Amino acid sequence: MYAIVDIAGKQFKVAKDQFIYAPKMEGEAGANVSFDKVLLIDNGGKIEVGAPTVNGAKVSGRILEHVKGDKVIVFKKKRRKGYTLKNGHRQQYTKVQIESIG
Template sequence: MYAIVEIAGQQFKVEKDQKIFVHRLQTEEGGQVEFAKVLLLDKDGEVVVGAPTIEGAKVSAKVISHMRADKVRVFKKKRRKGYRKLNGHRQNLSHIQIEEIFA
């Protein structure tokens, strides 16, 4: 059984006991969070597609930890002009574990 769910503006294909990294959630570490925007649900080969979401379906997850991703360097340069710009960015992430999918 799997579901496609929208979490913090992104869509993820999730299954029970799967661990994923998502954009930072406002829940403390060890807390429970539920996602109600289930877009697709597959129960043993029977696929249910929402329009746009499935009524009554939700996904329950537990926040394992909050962290920051690796640094991404953004470098801009214009040739022969002496223009160089270097920026760095680290995204805030939450590590969550899917506990149950309610249909």
């Protein structure tokens, strides 16, 4: 059994007891969260597609921790001008364990 869920504008394919790294959410580690924007549910081959969401469907999970992603280096240069700019960025994520789909 799996579901396609919209979390903060991004779609994730989730199953029970799976870990996902979603964009940073409000809440402390150990807090329960629920996602109402369920776009599709596959229950043993029986697929239910929402228009745009499945009515009454909910995916619940638990926040495990807040983490940072890998560093991305942004380097800009203009040739023959002596201009260089080096910048870095680390995106913040929330690690969520999916507990139930229903």
